[in-house]
Amino acid sequence: MAATRLERNERLIRLSLLLIAFSAVSILLVITVFIFAEGTPIMFKYGLKKFLFSLDWFPLEKSYGLLPMIIGSLYVTGGALVIGVPFGLACAVVLTEFSSKRLRRLLKPIIELLAGIPSVVFGFIGVVILIPFIRDNLGGPGFSVLAASIILGIMILPTIISISIDSLEAVPRSYREGSIALGATRWQTTRMVMLPAAKSGIIASIILGMGRAIGETMAVIMIAGNAATIPRSPLDPVRTLTSNIALELGYAAGEHRQALFATGVILFLIIMILNTIANLTSMKRKP
Amino acid sequence: MTEAAVRAKNFRHFFGEVPTLKDITLEIRQNEIFGIIGPSGSGKSSFLRALNRLNDLVPNSRTEGTLEVHGQDVYGPETSVVELRRRLGMVFATPVPLPRSVFENVAFGARMAGVKGRERLTELVADSLRKTALWEEVMDRLDSSALKLSGGQQQRLCLARILALKPEFILLDEPTSGLDPISTMKIEETLRQLKPEFTIILVTNNTKQAARVADRTAFFLNGELVEVDRTEKIFSAPSDPRTNDYISGKFG
Amino acid sequence: MNISINPRTEQSVVRVLLWIFTAITVFILFFIIFYVLKRGLPVVSLEFLTRNPAEMGKAGGIFSTIVGTVALTLLAILIATPLGVGSAIFLTEYTRENWVTRVIRFGSECLAGIPSIIFGLFGFILFVTKLGFGWSLLSGGLTLAFMILPLIIRTSEEAIRSVPYAYREVSFSLGSTKWQTVTRVVLPSALPGIATGVILSVGRSIGETAAVIFTAGSSLHLPTSLFSSSRTMSVHFYILAREGISMDNAYGTAAVLIIAILSINVLAYSLMNRFMRRYC
Numbered sequence: 001m002a003a004t005r006l007e008r009n010e011r012l013i014r015l016s017l018l019l020i021a022f023s024a025v026s027i028l029l030v031i032t033v034f035i036f037a038e039g040t041p042i043m044f045k046y047g048l049k050k051f052l053f054s055l056d057w058f059p060l061e062k063s064y065g066l067l068p069m070i071i072g073s074l075y076v077t078g079g080a081l082v083i084g085v086p087f088g089l090a091c092a093v094v095l096t097e098f099s100s101k102r103l104r105r106l107l108k109p110i111i112e113l114l115a116g117i118p119s120v121v122f123g124f125i126g127v128v129i130l131i132p133f134i135r136d137n138l139g140g141p142g143f144s145v146l147a148a149s150i151i152l153g154i155m156i157l158p159t160i161i162s163i164s165i166d167s168l169e170a171v172p173r174s175y176r177e178g179s180i181a182l183g184a185t186r187w188q189t190t191r192m193v194m195l196p197a198a199k200s201g202i203i204a205s206i207i208l209g210m211g212r213a214i215g216e217t218m219a220v221i222m223i224a225g226n227a228a229t230i231p232r233s234p235l236d237p238v239r240t241l242t243s244n245i246a247l248e249l250g251y252a253a254g255e256h257r258q259a260l261f262a263t264g265v266i267l268f269l270i271i272m273i274l275n276t277i278a279n280l281t282s283m284k285r286k287p
Numbered sequence: 288m289t290e291a292a293v294r295a296k297n298f299r300h301f302f303g304e305v306p307t308l309k310d311i312t313l314e315i316r317q318n319e320i321f322g323i324i325g326p327s328g329s330g331k332s333s334f335l336r337a338l339n340r341l342n343d344l345v346p347n348s349r350t351e352g353t354l355e356v357h358g359q360d361v362y363g364p365e366t367s368v369v370e371l372r373r374r375l376g377m378v379f380a381t382p383v384p385l386p387r388s389v390f391e392n393v394a395f396g397a398r399m400a401g402v403k404g405r406e407r408l409t410e411l412v413a414d415s416l417r418k419t420a421l422w423e424e425v426m427d428r429l430d431s432s433a434l435k436l437s438g439g440q441q442q443r444l445c446l447a448r449i450l451a452l453k454p455e456f457i458l459l460d461e462p463t464s465g466l467d468p469i470s471t472m473k474i475e476e477t478l479r480q481l482k483p484e485f486t487i488i489l490v491t492n493n494t495k496q497a498a499r500v501a502d503r504t505a506f507f508l509n510g511e512l513v514e515v516d517r518t519e520k521i522f523s524a525p526s527d528p529r530t531n532d533y534i535s536g537k538f539g
Numbered sequence: 540m541n542i543s544i545n546p547r548t549e550q551s552v553v554r555v556l557l558w559i560f561t562a563i564t565v566f567i568l569f570f571i572i573f574y575v576l577k578r579g580l581p582v583v584s585l586e587f588l589t590r591n592p593a594e595m596g597k598a599g600g601i602f603s604t605i606v607g608t609v610a611l612t613l614l615a616i617l618i619a620t621p622l623g624v625g626s627a628i629f630l631t632e633y634t635r636e637n638w639v640t641r642v643i644r645f646g647s648e649c650l651a652g653i654p655s656i657i658f659g660l661f662g663f664i665l666f667v668t669k670l671g672f673g674w675s676l677l678s679g680g681l682t683l684a685f686m687i688l689p690l691i692i693r694t695s696e697e698a699i700r701s702v703p704y705a706y707r708e709v710s711f712s713l714g715s716t717k718w719q720t721v722t723r724v725v726l727p728s729a730l731p732g733i734a735t736g737v738i739l740s741v742g743r744s745i746g747e748t749a750a751v752i753f754t755a756g757s758s759l760h761l762p763t764s765l766f767s768s769s770r771t772m773s774v775h776f777y778i779l780a781r782e783g784i785s786m787d788n789a790y791g792t793a794a795v796l797i798i799a800i801l802s803i804n805v806l807a808y809s810l811m812n813r814f815m816r817r818y819c
Contacts, residue, residue, distance in 0.1 A: 006369065006716050006719075007367065007368070007369065007716060009716075009718070010716055010717055010718060013717075013718050014629075014633050014717075016625075017625055017626075017628055017629035017633055018629055018633070018634075020621075020622055020625035020626055020629065021625065021626040021629035021630060021643050022643065022646075023622045023625075023626060023688070024622075024626060024643060024646045024647040024650055024688055024689065024692060025642060025643055025645075025646030025647075027646075027650060027685050027688065028646045028649050028650045028653075029646075030661075030665075031650075031653065031657070031658070031661045031685070034661055034664055034665055035657065035660060035661060035664075038664055086560065087560050087563065087564045088564070090556070090557045090560035090561055090564070091560065091561045091564045091565070093557060094557045094558060094560075094561040095561070098554060098557065098558075107565065109808055111565075111568065112804075113801055113804045113805065113808075114568045114571075114572070116742045116743070116746065116800045116801065116803075116804050117571065117572070117746070117797060117800065118745075118746030118747070118748065118773050118776075118796060118800070119746070119748065120746075120748050120773055120776055120777045120780070120793075121571070121575060121776070121793050121796065121797065122571070123780075124575075124776070124780050124789070124793065125571050125574065125575070127780065129574075154567055154568070154571075157564055157567075157568065158568070161564070184546070185546045185547060185549070185550040186550060187546070187549060187550035187553045187554065188546055188549075188550070211652050214654070215652075215653070215654025215655065215656070215657075216654070217654065217655065217656040217748075217749040218748045218749055218777060221781075222777075222780070222781060242654060242656045242749075245656050245659075245660060246656055246659070246749055246752075246753075249659070249660070249663065249753055250753070260660070261660060261664070264656075264657050264660045267654065267656075267657065268653075268657065271652065271653075271654070275652065339712060341708070341711065341712055344708070344711060346635060369714045369715070369716055370714065371714075372711065372712055372713065372714040373713070373714035376712075376713070377712045379705075379708070379709070379712075381705070383705045383706065383708070383709045385706060385709065385710075385724065386706075386728060395710075395713060395723075396713035396714060396715075399710075399713065399714065399715045399719050399723065400714060445709075448713065449713065452713065452714065
């Protein structure tokens with residue numbers, strides 16, 4: 001009977017869709033397997049401790065110390081958050097609590113559009129405007145931790161703003177109205193009621209921003225200076241784990257190339273650790 | 288002696304461990320309008336949805352006992368659910384026109400069943416719309432969105448939609464609960480006109496509607512069949528005191 | 540001694556501070572766009588858009604990079620869309636919430652968090668090297684497809700979920716199989732939402748550099764097959780800027796990039812709004 005044939009096809013369709021649905025998972029597994037397969041052997045051959053804690057990255061002399069880059073990534077990401085979070089949150093708060101709905105409806109999509117600007121453009125602006133400014137007014141070569149932090153901070157602003165606005169908008173109106181009815185000013189309401197209520201969403205936006213900052217490559221290469229040493233001041237140049245890979249992958253061969261994959265492994269692990277910490281702290285706060 | 292169109296024998300239905308229908312035994316006759324009344328949660332809708340196996344969409348749905356439609360076991364392994372649902376068309380409480388034109392709505396089920404050809408479909412659509420007394424009102428806007436029709440028109444559209452599949456049964460689950468009195472009247476009138484061709488099972492929260500329209504009526508309470516009889520008898524001299532209490536409004 | 544600040548004063552001060560921060564933020568974001576457009580638009584002409592680069596990009600236009608960008612993006616979309624929409628259909632229509640769906644979603648979220656340079660590494664080692672595709676549109680397209688997959692899954696899932704359950708119920712009650720319901724009722728209604736996700740992915744692919752440069756290469760020649768190496772606009776811009784080959788052309792390329800991405804995102808938003816209006 002025709003109908004039962006259709007019904008038998010259903011099982012085939014379901015199976016195919018199941019396999020397709022696992023594509024994302026399989027791809028993730030394949031990527032992880034390949035990166036680790038290419039990168040871990042040299043880590044152990046060279047010595048894990050030396051790999052992570054040596055200061056000397058001279059691949060042509062077979063010296064693969066990643067510490068300057070690990071610290072570089074952490075500095076630059078931290079700097080980006082220091083700049084991006086206050087400005088981003090301020091913007092989100094102003095647009096949801098202290099301005100008209102019309103302004104928010106106008107600005108929010110525009111800010112989200114800005115998230116689409118390629119990172120190379122941000123890097124370029126950094127090179128053309130920010131670097132000379134820092135060099136002339138603050139000293140140093142201009143290509144610095146400071147420059148990278150500022151540009152990365154700007155890059156993660158749309159993410160933080162957009163998601164924080166969504167989180168604040170999702171807080172029930174009754175919270176705000178109740179607080180105002182009790183005589184609180186709008187700022188007191190924001191500080192003591194709205195922001196805590198939107199906390200998990202805001203933290204999520206910061207985590208996302210952090211993820212974007214630590215994974216950023218092109219912009220950082222253009223403005224951070226790429227010196228493989230630990231920066232002693234924000235005006236010193238710096239190299240991140242991501243730049244390390246991108247700068248040398250084009251011409252690396254043999255062990256050198258494997259060392260770059262190992263850099264990828266470390267980057268992978270650091271991102272996973274940071275994400276887990278961030279998720280755990282945000283989860284612990286939930287009542 | 289008319290053959291039973293629907294026969295239920297000790298039929299039970301559960302969602303997981305929770306029973307929705309307990310030991311239902313009844314017969315519904317060919318070409319009658321069979322009314323089912325009872326308070327919310329009494330199992331009326333569950334019974335209707337057990338007939339066209341719409342309950343199967345909910346996980347943990349389970350049945351016991353026998354339920355037959357024109358002699359065929361509804362839950363038998365041989366039964367094609369797809370075909371069953373075409374034979375038992377259902378109209379829901381809230382009219383749900385699909386976001387398409389009037390024509391496409393009515394033709395929807397027929398297309399899925401494999402009916403092809405613009406001419407055939409047009410004929411089918413016109414015929415179905417005439418049967419539900421909607422043709423006059425929409426014949427010049429068959430290609431406009433069905434969402435623009437009024438509530439009463441939308442419900443008649445839903446009725447036409449199932450008629451296009453040439454079903455044997457029409458199942459209606461509180462079809463006029465959201466409609467104004469005039470639309471309600473139109474639908475009730477349509478059901479009377481359709482009676483000779485179909486067997487109609489009408490679940491309703493409105494006892495007066497059952498009194499107006501149904502040939503026989505069943506009273507469900509808490510998943511049980513309390514009483515089933517000719518409508519005049521149910522409403523004038525019911526055998527069970529619970530039936531009397533419900534009809535006279537002592538509870539609802 | 541306990542000094543308590545008058546809440547009204549506190550609010551006024553905070554308000555001023557917040558508005559200053561906001562103004563700076565908004566100004567910076569707008570400034571970047573205007574600056575690039577101001578320096579770049581004068582360079583953009585019909586000739587710029589239709590001529591191939593010459594002298595390593597110092598002269599000529601960006602035509603081959605436009606072709607490269609379009610080809611690469613198209614390939615990525617063609618691969619990722621069936622996979623993403625299919626996954627979304629499975630997650631919403633063919634299974635309940637259980638450990639399977641959680642694993643799939645977890646995999647998708649993790650994939651979304653991987654930096655583009657890691658995709659570049661992966662694409663390089665698997666497609667370019669091990670599978671022998673070399674620097675090519677194929678390697679780049681596959682890599683990009685994997686990058687945009689999570690976005691398509693997420694937006695498709697949202698779009699499919701927002702189709703009212705009643706539509707599905709009606710479809711089933713009219714005697715349809717699950718697949719018929721999916722293809723005749725759910726997907727058509729979810730289409731604007733799905734399209735929005737695809738368009739956003741296009742915008743994302745166009746701006747991607749790190750993953751592309753190590754998989755599709757940087758050849759300035761017009762790509763002739765799937766296995767040709769090709770340069771995208773982002774990569775071209777990066778090379779021009781970093782090697783200092785031509786600042787003018789760099790600005791011009793950046794301007795074209797920005798306008799393309801912004802228009803695409805605007806298109807996505809207007810589609811999404813039309814979608815919302817239909818159901819809300």
